[in-house]
Amino acid sequence: MTSMTMNTFDADYDRANEVKQFDESKKGVKGLFDSGLTTIPRFFIHPPETLSELKLDSRAPPESISIPVIDLSDRHSAIVDQISRACRKFGFFQIVNHGIALETLERTVSSIKAFHDQPNEMKAPLYSREPAGSIRYFSNVDLFYTKAASWMDTLYMKVEPNSQTLKELPEICRKEMVDWHREVKVLVDKLTELMSEGLGLSAEKLKEYTCLEGCTMVGNYYPSCPQPHLTMGNASHTDGGVLTVLIQDQIGGLQVQYGDLWVDVKPVPGAIVINVGDLLQIITNDEYKSGLHRVLANSSGKSRVSVAVFPEPGKKDGLFGPLLELTSPNKPALYKHFTYFEYIGKFFSSKVEGKTMIDGYKL
Numbered sequence: 139m140t141s142m143t144m145n146t147f148d149a150d151y152d153r154a155n156e157v158k159q160f161d162e163s164k165k166g167v168k169g170l171f172d173s174g175l176t177t178i179p180r181f182f183i184h185p186p187e188t189l190s191e192l193k194l195d196s197r198a199p200p201e202s203i204s205i206p207v208i209d210l211s212d213r214h215s216a217i218v219d220q221i222s223r224a225c226r227k228f229g230f231f232q233i234v235n236h237g238i239a240l241e242t243l244e245r246t247v248s249s250i251k252a253f254h255d256q257p258n259e260m261k262a263p264l265y266s267r268e269p270a271g272s273i274r275y276f277s278n279v280d281l282f283y284t285k286a287a288s289w290m291d292t293l294y295m296k297v298e299p300n301s302q303t304l305k306e307l308p309e310i311c312r313k314e315m316v317d318w319h320r321e322v323k324v325l326v327d328k329l330t331e332l333m334s335e336g337l338g339l340s341a342e343k344l345k346e347y348t349c350l351e352g353c354t355m356v357g358n359y360y361p362s363c364p365q366p367h368l369t370m371g372n373a374s375h376t377d378g379g380v381l382t383v384l385i386q387d388q389i390g391g392l393q394v395q396y397g398d399l400w401v402d403v404k405p406v407p408g409a410i411v412i413n414v415g416d417l418l419q420i421i422t423n424d425e426y427k428s429g430l431h432r433v434l435a436n437s438s439g440k441s442r443v444s445v446a447v448f449p450e451p452g453k454k455d456g457l458f459g460p461l462l463e464l465t466s467p468n469k470p471a472l473y474k475h476f477t478y479f480e481y482i483g484k485f486f487s488s489k490v491e492g493k494t495m496i497d498g499y500k501l
């Protein structure tokens with residue numbers, strides 16, 4: 139343990155005050171980066187356990203362990219089979235030949251980059267942690283809960299069920315995000331069918347059960363970090379929802395845990411990353427896995443951008459739990475039932491790191 143990492147957790151260090159000042163500046167990590175700093179503020183330094191694990195990165199996984207890239211123009215049965223296997227093994231896969239133009243993906247990512255690259259005066263009015271705010275920007279969703287902040291800023295956009303909020307999107311990315319939202323809805327429809335078939339269920343089953351009428355989109359921005367070995371881009375977590383649709387630029391840094399290895403989700407031009415969320419792991423009674431993932435602090439010299447879409451169940455009073463079809467005397471339900479309202483309330487009042495909603499509902 140170096141003295142520097144020890145200092146982070148020193149009693150003398152007025153962490154609470156530094157974090158508060160950072161938040162009140164409304165400038166985000168981008169603001170820190172623009173100030174030209176060469177050492178990161180201490181509250182970004184991750185604990186020794188996390189940092190020592192980063193050093194193990196040289197243990198690259200064997201070639202045979204890689205996140206599948208699935209060709210959606212393949213034979214239907216082959217696609218279902220590959221998706222089913224990827225959801226069971228990693229909870230992550232990428233898709234190509236999905237019918238969405240490369241140019242559309244690039245425009246979406248560029249528009250989010252343009253939002254974050256604006257002068258601070260343009261973004262500061264949107265900086266907020268007000269949970270009810272549909273369109274807002276912040277650095278670290280869990281800044282006041284987490285032990286160590288991560289080197290990222292986020293534009294948060296809750297665009298459904300109230301689609302009027304699409305009109306409130308920042309002008310600089312409005313058209314692009316409206317277009318992306320439309321494309322993703324069609325894609326999610328198709329994916330839930332394939333994932334449902336991959337469980338041996340009818341194509342419509344998962345869609346009907348989850349009723350994905352809500353939607354949150356996030357535009358993540360990871361400025362280059364002067365001390366990438368001391369922090370994270372995005373601390374390890376699982377996503378809480380049913381599935382996540384993610385696009386990333388070509389910089390890289392997203393990794394998925396498999397056993398005790400971290401496997402890269404390598405940027406593939408034109409590919410879309412899909413991952414299983416905690417709710418889907420619960421619904422499928424552990425047939426599908428919600429993959430633990432993280433993003434390394436970016437040291438490329440350029441800012442990394444990703445755009446994640448989280449479709450959400452529309453009915454908050456709806457009950458969720460393992461599907462009856464996926465339980466049997468040999469494999470009883472592993473989770474209790476709960477309302478989505480209760481679930482989402484818990485989700486937003488905890489830190490991101492190591493987060494999993496799974497444990498709270500185990501029987």
Ligand SMILES: O=C(O)CCC(=O)C(=O)O
Pocket residue numbers: 356358372377384386392431433443444446
């Ligand atoms: O930036 C990435 O590649 C991943 C983002 C992510 O995990 C998230 O927004 O939940």
Ligand SMILES: [Fe+2]
Pocket residue numbers: 375376377431
């Ligand atoms: Fe995530």
